[in-house]
Amino acid sequence: MAWNRRDAVRAAAVTLALTGLAGLTGCSDDSSPSSVASKAASAVASIGAQATGAIASATAEAGRKLDDVKNGVDAKDAVRLGTPATDSAGRSTVEVTADNTDGSAKSFAVQVEFKDEGGNLLDTVVVTVSDVPSHKSATATARSNRELSGGVKTTVGTALRY
Structure with missing residues (x-):
């Protein structure tokens, strides 16, 4: 740990x-x-x-x-994260925005990594941004599995468009 x-x-x-x-x-x-x-x-x-x-x-x-995502393509460059916050239950959250540049509606599976100020992994979750219309953006909120203490940073581990 x-x-x-x-x-x-x-x-x-x-x-x-x-x-x-x-x-x-x-x-x-x-x-x-x-x-x-x-x-x-x-x-x-x-x-x-x-x-x-x-x-x-x-x-x-x-x-x-x-692994459950079928025919997914790397979409890490099409995803951005907001500023981490803490919800009323004490869990870390961050808004995930996915930009769909494809010609048809797509969904995104985004692995969000919660890290401490030193870059050490504290938690990781996968959030789905579903049915993003062609040439539009949509958001979802990633929420840590447990309470995290200290300064929390977030990064995108993997992002798949499917």
């Missing part, structure tokens, strides 16, 4: 807080400061593994959705 700076600060704060609490409570051998710190580090690692699993699952699902 790629942690951002905020995640690292939180992990350090939890570890220090638990270590400090253990020291103040006059611990037995089972709850020594080093034992508590070790348990806190294990908990943080477990959370990291869960997040890594969530990203892997989202990436696999995005791949399956793109």
Whole structure:
């Protein structure tokens, strides 16, 4: 998992807080400061593994959705993303605009990647912009699978016109 700076600060704060609490409570051998710190580090690692699993699952699902597109052509240059925002449920969103330059109505499958400020992948989704009329544009909204913290940037991973 790629942690951002905020995640690292939180992990350090939890570890220090638990270590400090253990020291103040006059611990037995089972709850020594080093034992508590070790348990806190294990908990943080477990959370990291869960997040890594969530990203892997989202990436696999995005791949399956793109694989379902039949006779798709690369349309990455025909797609643009708006400014990322956070919805009322705390999930990251971004408006996806697809420009159809073809002579007939087409749909677009767009993989949107949500990344942290360092460029590390946080989540990925596929959104469909359906039945875009010939020589017109249409929009859809991509929404992350879960809440994302920190500054979130978005990029187009893959875009297919079909």
